[in-house]
Amino acid sequence: MSKIINVTSLKKSYGRKLVLDDIDFSVEEGSIVGLLGPNGCGKTTLIKILTGLIKDHEGIVKIDNEEPGPYTKSIVAFLPDKSYLPDWMRPVDAIGYFADFYKDFDKEKAIKMVTDFNLDPKQKLKTMSKGQQEKLNLILVMCRQAKLYILDEPLGGLDPAARSAILDLIMKNYAENSTVLISTHLISDVERIFNRVLMINQGKLIVNSHVDELREKGKTIDEVFKEVFSYAW
Amino acid sequence: MLGKLLKHEIRHSARYTMAIYGAAFAAMAVTGLSLLFDSGWLGAISCGMLYIIGFAAVVTTLVSIIKNFNDTLFGRQGYLTLTLPVKGSELLISKVLVSFLWIVASFGIMGLTFYVIFVYGKERSGGTMESMWEIISVSGILDMLPSKTAIIEFIAVVVILAISTIITYVGYVYFTVTVANTRPLQNHPKLYGGLIFFGIMSFVNTLGNVLSEYLPLTINVSTEKVFFSFTQMGADPNVLISYGIGGTILSGLVAVGLLFATGYIIENKVNIK
Numbered sequence: 244m245s246k247i248i249n250v251t252s253l254k255k256s257y258g259r260k261l262v263l264d265d266i267d268f269s270v271e272e273g274s275i276v277g278l279l280g281p282n283g284c285g286k287t288t289l290i291k292i293l294t295g296l297i298k299d300h301e302g303i304v305k306i307d308n309e310e311p312g313p314y315t316k317s318i319v320a321f322l323p324d325k326s327y328l329p330d331w332m333r334p335v336d337a338i339g340y341f342a343d344f345y346k347d348f349d350k351e352k353a354i355k356m357v358t359d360f361n362l363d364p365k366q367k368l369k370t371m372s373k374g375q376q377e378k379l380n381l382i383l384v385m386c387r388q389a390k391l392y393i394l395d396e397p398l399g400g401l402d403p404a405a406r407s408a409i410l411d412l413i414m415k416n417y418a419e420n421s422t423v424l425i426s427t428h429l430i431s432d433v434e435r436i437f438n439r440v441l442m443i444n445q446g447k448l449i450v451n452s453h454v455d456e457l458r459e460k461g462k463t464i465d466e467v468f469k470e471v472f473s474y475a476w
Numbered sequence: 477m478l479g480k481l482l483k484h485e486i487r488h489s490a491r492y493t494m495a496i497y498g499a500a501f502a503a504m505a506v507t508g509l510s511l512l513f514d515s516g517w518l519g520a521i522s523c524g525m526l527y528i529i530g531f532a533a534v535v536t537t538l539v540s541i542i543k544n545f546n547d548t549l550f551g552r553q554g555y556l557t558l559t560l561p562v563k564g565s566e567l568l569i570s571k572v573l574v575s576f577l578w579i580v581a582s583f584g585i586m587g588l589t590f591y592v593i594f595v596y597g598k599e600r601s602g603g604t605m606e607s608m609w610e611i612i613s614v615s616g617i618l619d620m621l622p623s624k625t626a627i628i629e630f631i632a633v634v635v636i637l638a639i640s641t642i643i644t645y646v647g648y649v650y651f652t653v654t655v656a657n658t659r660p661l662q663n664h665p666k667l668y669g670g671l672i673f674f675g676i677m678s679f680v681n682t683l684g685n686v687l688s689e690y691l692p693l694t695i696n697v698s699t700e701k702v703f704f705s706f707t708q709m710g711a712d713p714n715v716l717i718s719y720g721i722g723g724t725i726l727s728g729l730v731a732v733g734l735l736f737a738t739g740y741i742i743e744n745k746v747n748i749k
Contacts, residue, residue, distance in 0.1 A: 257659060291748075294559055298744045317561035327555035329547075331491055343480045344560050 247272045247391050247422045248293065253302035255288055262288045264446040266302070270422055272390070275436050277464065278426040279450075280443040281472055286426045287324065289443065290395050293424075294321045307390060317345065320389035324396040324426075326376045330369035334362055334379055341383050347418075353386040356416075374405055381409060385416035392423045398432060406432050434464040442471055477562045481570035486577070488548065492540030493533075493578055500529045500585050504592045511599055519600070523593050530589035537582035541575045542649055546665075550657040554748040564743040568650070572735065575646045576639075620699060620716055629702040633695050637721065640728035647731025647738075648676055654738045659747045680730050684723030693722040 248270040255263040262285045270276055280286050291297040292304055295311030306315040328337050334357045342350045357364050360378050368376055381397060397413065398406045406429065414436060417423050427433055440457070442450035450471060457467055503525040510519035548557050549567075557567065621627050655661065656669035696703050697717040712718075 296555070296558055296746070296748060313561045313563055316559050319559075321555075321559050323552075323555040325552050325555070327552050329488065329553055340484060343484070344477070344562075 245272055246270060247307055248424070249303070249305040249308075250293075251303040253289075253292065253300060253304060255285075255292065255297065255300040262446050263292075263300070263443075266443075266446075266448050268441060268448060268451050270424065270439070272422055273420050274439050275423045276425070277430070277433065277437040277440040278424055278443070279428065279430060279440055279464075279468055281428065284443045285446045286443055287395060290321075290393055290424075290426060294319060294393060317347075318390040320345075320384045320387040320392045322380060322384045322392075322394045322397055324399060326368070326373075326380060328368055328376075328380065330367065332368050333365050335364040337368075337379065337383055338364075341387070345387055347388040348383075349386045349388065353382055356382045356386065374401065377401070377409070378412075381412060385412060388418040388421075390418075390421055392417055392421060394423065394425045396426055396428075398427055398429050403432075410436070430465045430468050437464065440464055440467075442468065444472060477560075478566050478570060481560075481562060481566060482573060485570045485574040489540065489544050489574055489578060492544060493537050493582070496529065496533050496536045497581070497585055500526070500533055500589055503529055504589065507592055507596050511596065516600075519596055523596055526589040526593055530586040533585040533589070534579075534582045537578050538645070541578065541646070542653060545571060545575075545650055546653050546657070549742065550653070550662075550665075550746070550748060552748075554746075558742075558746065558748065565739050568735065568739045568742065571650070572643075572646055576642055579642050579645070621697070621702075626697075626700075626702050630697055633702060637719075637724055640724050643735075644724075644727040644731040647734045648673060650738045651734035652676070654741045654746070657747070658741065658745050662747065662749065676730070676734070680727050681723065684726045687726055688720050688722045691722055692720060693725070694718050694720050 246269040248268075250266055250268050253263055253266040254261070266289070278286050278289070288297065292300055293306065293311065295316055298311070304311060307318055309315050332340070335354075338350060338353045338357070341348045341353070354364070357379070360382065362371075362375055362379060362382075368379070371379070377397075381394075384392065384394070392413075394413065397409055401409060410433060413423070413425075425433060425437075434454075438454050440450060440452060440454060441448060450467065454464065457464060462470075503522050506522040507519060507526060510516075510522055547553055548571075560567075621630060652669050652673040653665075655672055656665040661668040692706060694705050694707075695718075696705055696712075696715050698712070698714045699716065700714065
């Protein structure tokens with residue numbers, strides 16, 4: 244299997260504060276990877292670097308053998324941890340926007356999913372609930388036939404029923420043979436879907452394992468997480 | 477992709493400006509109706525509104541350009557804009573072109589509102605439509621020019637200076653907003669933005685004044701022709717207008733440099749909160 248993500252000797256600091264310290268890892272195509280760690284450990288910074296939002300870092304980052312730029316942005320479907328659509332937009336406007344810029348966006352599928360999820364295609368975002376907005380954001384991302392999906396805290400702030408629905412939406416809709424990188428701290432909800440986990444703490448990558456390796460040791464990801472980060476609380 | 481960026485940029489930014497432009501056209505219509513029905517009080521109110529709206533159209537547009545640039549690149553919408561599969565330069569060009577378009581439109585609206593006020597005043601005081609040519613011909617300067625070529629040259633110079641002034645504003649604003657959103661300054665972007673903007677303005681104006689002392693490049697409109705000179709021509713009785721353009725050219729060049737710097741910062745140093 245070829246690697247979709249290659250990160251070598253990655254360092255990033257904000258002023259004097261080192262946020263990512265000598266990170267090395269790669270991700271094979273077709274994997275579902277959990278990016279785990281406590282708040283402030285550097286997960287979002289790593290995601291910003293992978294998506295090309297931060298470029299002033301040390302080390303090498305390659306997505307599908309290219310440095311983050313227009314090409315990698317065309318193959319990466321990114322869901323940030325906040326609503327990023329303007330308030331005046333309606334689902335129908337957002338779908339038009341994505342259809343214009345992303346060749347891999349399936350417009351018909353998006354229109355159908357908006358209806359299936361009981362969203363009004365002509366309701367402005369500013370009048371939608373937070374949950375409805377998150378659903379729309381995720382629909383837009385998952386209606387792309389992307390090579391790599393990067394989802395930053397897709398379950399944050401949702402109740403257990405909504406978390407389950409969102410997780411189903413992700414699993415049923417990501418393109419075949421694509422790679423999914425999910426950042427979360429709600430491990431028990433999602434550990435069943437991962438086949439690899441990366442755990443970051445204080446800027447260092449401290450676990451980079453296939454899930455089967457962890458299971459061979461008789462541990463769940465949640466247990467490993469608690470073991471690794473017990474001192475952090 | 478530039479075409480698509482322009483389409484969505486216009487669509488997005490129109491939300492800030494169209495309401496005030498719509499209000500301007502509504503006030504113009506009311507002014508027309510007041511003449512039709514010979515209603516003095518209605519005309520007075522609508523002309524007052526036109527006067528306010530004319531200025532408001534420009535101010536609203538200039539402010540909305542700042543807000544739109546800041547929100548779509550450095551606010552939460554930046555996660556959408558900066559992950560589009562386009563080059564940073566394309567993003568910047570689309571924003572510059574659309575800002576330029578709105579500024580021209582806003583001054584057009586302001587000019588139109590003042591023209592309607594002028595027409596209203598003329599009609600009320602029994603003036604003639606012919607005398608309105610005076611205001612269109614820039615207080616009669618165009619009438620004084622000797623040939624059609626001179627008129628075209630004069631208009632071309634005015635248009636170039638206007639374009640340069642608009643690019644200067646956009647360049648200063650975009651650079652200021654971008655630098656104010658880099659990590660060291662982003663905790664107080666408004667404060668640092670204000671300081672940077674006025675700092676650049678002061679520096680460039682001072683430099684322009686010094687430059688004018690040693691290199692007084694002027695554009696001159698005489699009764700015979702439009703011409704450039706490197707000497708002050710104000711004392712020449714044949715010269716109708718002598719306008720120093722060294723500072724304007726310098727500001728324009730600085731603004732273009734700042735736009736390139738803005739593109740570099742957006743590509744390499746941006747930090748969205």
